[in-house]
Structures are given as structure tokens and as C-alpha cells.
Amino acid sequence: MTISTTAAIGGGVIGGAWAARFVLNGLDCRIFDPHPDAERIVGEVMANAERAFAMLTDASKPKPGRLTFVSSVEEAVEGTDLIQESVPERLELKQKVHMQIDAAAPEDALIGSSTSGLLPTDIQCKMMNPERMFVAHPYNPVYLLPLVEIVGGARTSAETIGRAHAAYARIGMKPVTIRKEIDAFVGDRLLEAVWREAIWLIKDDVCTVEELDDIMTHSFGLRWAQMGLFQTYRIAGGEAGMRHFIHQFGPTMSLPWTKLMDVPELNDALIEKIADQSDEQAGDLGIRDLERIRDDNLVGFLHVLRDARNGRGWSAGKALKGYEDRLKRQAANDA
Numbered sequence: 001m002t003i004s005t006t007a008a009i010g011g012g013v014i015g016g017a018w019a020a021r022f023v024l025n026g027l028d029c030r031i032f033d034p035h036p037d038a039e040r041i042v043g044e045v046m047a048n049a050e051r052a053f054a055m056l057t058d059a060s061k062p063k064p065g066r067l068t069f070v071s072s073v074e075e076a077v078e079g080t081d082l083i084q085e086s087v088p089e090r091l092e093l094k095q096k097v098h099m100q101i102d103a104a105a106p107e108d109a110l111i112g113s114s115t116s117g118l119l120p121t122d123i124q125c126k127m128m129n130p131e132r133m134f135v136a137h138p139y140n141p142v143y144l145l146p147l148v149e150i151v152g153g154a155r156t157s158a159e160t161i162g163r164a165h166a167a168y169a170r171i172g173m174k175p176v177t178i179r180k181e182i183d184a185f186v187g188d189r190l191l192e193a194v195w196r197e198a199i200w201l202i203k204d205d206v207c208t209v210e211e212l213d214d215i216m217t218h219s220f221g222l223r224w225a226q227m228g229l230f231q232t233y234r235i236a237g238g239e240a241g242m243r244h245f246i247h248q249f250g251p252t253m254s255l256p257w258t259k260l261m262d263v264p265e266l267n268d269a270l271i272e273k274i275a276d277q278s279d280e281q282a283g284d285l286g287i288r289d290l291e292r293i294r295d296d297n298l299v300g301f302l303h304v305l306r307d308a309r310n311g312r313g314w315s316a317g318k319a320l321k322g323y324e325d326r327l328k329r330q331a332a333n334d335a
């Protein structure tokens with residue numbers, strides 16, 4: 001089934017960026033968000049997305065779809081092929097919104113939730129037709145980063161997972177289906193561990209927010225962006241590779257290096273400490289300035305990765321290359 005119309009339920013940081021990805025890929029999108037400033041907020045995200053998308057590729061882009069603001073979930077989902085729910089991360093709210101979607105959406109619509117870690121089995125449990133519901137967990141900014149984690153619940157059909165894969169790939173994404181349904185899936189499991197440890201390091205005055213970011217951005221952050229964790233460590237093992245790396249550094253895992261599952265108490269004092277240091281780090285750069293700097297850098301990285309290995313592409317650059325090749329084929333067919 002070809003996807004041509006979409007719905008975004010929730011138009012915050014993530015929902016607005018999903019709407020941008022849909023529209024910039026030629027799909028019409030109806031968006032519902034009860035927030036009084038929703039149109040302005042989505043408009044600002046859309047402006048940044050248009051700017052980034054213009055830089056991303058020279059391939060001829062589809063004519064943008066139409067973005068329409070509507071006043072209910074029902075109006076948004078009626079007659080749409082792909083529905084993306086991005087309301088706040090509260091299970092009861094997600095269940096309620098998915099029941100509304102379920103009642104008004106076409107029978108064969110795909111219904112994805114952007115949840116960062118709630119289980120699809122729990123979100124779909126009150127739906128009449130849960131087989132079409134799944135998690136499609138993106139990364140911010142959704143209009144630039146290709147990855148989407150696809151997670152099925154106990155009642156999601158295999159056909160839905162297959163169709164979801166094809167639908168997100170078609171809009172330039174790299175869908176990865178998670179093999180087991182677990183809380184927080186894969187990406188947020190990793191991020192949560194790093195985030196928890198980082199908060200300990202600030203709380204214990206080992207470093208400041210800015211120093212921690214320097215340590216990350218000037219070293220392993222650069223490596224992770226192009227080779228991930230395992231391939232990076234394979235190289236770190238030298239000629240003997242991964243086996244040697246694990247034998248050499250494996251035992252350190254049982255040293256008391258990290259606080260691991262100890263959760264720091266996020267009291268007011270600690271929140272203020274982190275937020276003050278973060279304000280100082282940002283200086284006079286506002287959120288939209290930081291977003292544009294981030295987007296420029298991401299586009300630059302993606303171009304380097306697309307052109308790597310004499311144009312064969314590497315890691316996320318392969319996703320961009322595949323997307324551009326498809327746009328070029330489409331333009332040639334249309335000509």
C-alpha cells in the first residue's frame with residue numbers, strides 16, 4: 001500500500017519534526033495538538049527542517065505535501081494511511097489517545113507511537129484493532145536523523161511490522177526492528193546508562209557540564225558517530241581484534257568505576273546546579289540557534305559519511321546515499 005496521507009497526533013519537539021519529515025517527503029499531513037501555541041511552535045520547527053533539508057541533498061526533492069492543523073484526533077486520522085502519535089510520555093494518556101485513533105482510523109492504517117520506552121503491548125491493550133499499532137521511536141531531529149526503532153507489541157501483526165519498515169524507509173529513514181519487546185528498547189537503554197552516570201559526575205563535582213561535553217565531543221563521540229561501539233572496540237583490540245579487547249578490558253567491568261544502577265536523587269539543588277551550568281555553557285545562544293548549529297553539523301557529518309569510501313558511503317551515510325539514489329530514480333521516471 002502506498003502512503004500518501006499522514007497524521008501527526010501531538011506537535012511538540014518530536015511531533016512537529018515528524019510532520020516536517022512527512023511534508024518534505026511529499027506526504028500530506030494533518031496535525032492535532034491542543035496547545036494554544038501549537039501552530040507557532042510547529043511553524044518554527046518546520047522552518048528549521050526546510051532549511052536543513054535544503055542543505056541535505058542536491059537530488060531533486062518531491063513537491064512538499066500540505067500541512068493542515070485540525071481540531072481533533074478524529075479529524076486528523078480520518079482517511080489517513082500512516083498515523084504518528086507523539087503525545088507526552090504518560091501511559092494512560094497514550095492508551096486514551098490510541099483508543100481515539102483506533103475508533104476513527106481506516107482499518108488498514110499504520111499506527112506508530114513515538115514513545116521513548118513504554119511497551120507497545122501496554123499502549124495497544126485497550127484498542128479494538130491492535131494488530132496495526134507498533135512503536136516507531138525516532139531520534140531528534142527527526143527530519144535529519146535516519147534511525148527509527150520499530151517495536152511490535154504482543155498483538156502487533158508481522159504484516160504491520162513489514163509495512164511499517166517499508167513506509168519509513170520510503171521517507172529516507174533507516175528502520176531497525178527490535179527483536180524483543182523490552183522497556184526503552186535499545187537506544188534509550190544505552191543513553192539512560194550514560195545519562196545517569198553523567199549526572200553522578202556533575203553531582204560529585206568531578207567535572208562541569210561543559211567539561212563533560214568537551215570530553216565526549218572531542219573523543220569517543222566522534223568515533224561513535226561513524227562506527228558505533230563494537231566496531232570501534234574491535235579496532236581498539238589491535239590486530240587481535242575483539243577477543244583481545246574483551247580479554248584486556250573485560251575485567252574492568254567488575255571494578256567499581258561506575259555507579260551503574262544507583263539512581264542519583266534529582267532534588268532541586270542538583271537540578272539547579274546542572275541547569276545553571278548548562279545556561280553558562282550556552283552563553284547567548286538560544287534553543288533555535290543551537291538547533292541550527294546542530295543541524296549544520298549533522299548535515300556536514302552525513303555528507304562526509306555519504307562520500308566515504310570513494311562514494312560508496314559508510315554507516316548513516318549509506319542511508320542518505322540510498323535515499324538520494326531513490327530520489328534520482330524517481331525524478332528520472334517522472335521526466
Ligand SMILES: NC(=O)c1ccc[n+]([C@@H]2O[C@H](COP(=O)([O-])OP(=O)(O)OC[C@H]3O[C@@H](n4cnc5c(N)ncnc54)[C@H](O)[C@@H]3O)[C@@H](O)[C@H]2O)c1
Nearest residue numbers: 010011012013014015033035086087088089114115116140
Ligand atoms: N524529545 C525527544 O528527544 C524524544 C525523542 C524520541 C521520542 N520522544 C517521545 O516523543 C513523544 C513526545 O515527546 P516530545 O518531546 O515531543 O514532547 P513535547 O512535550 O515537546 O510535545 C508533546 C505535545 O503533545 C501535545 N499533546 C498533549 N496532549 C495531547 C493530546 N491528547 N492530543 C494531541 N496532542 C497532545 C502537547 O500539547 C505537546 O505539544 C514522547 O512519547 C517522547 O517519549 C521524545
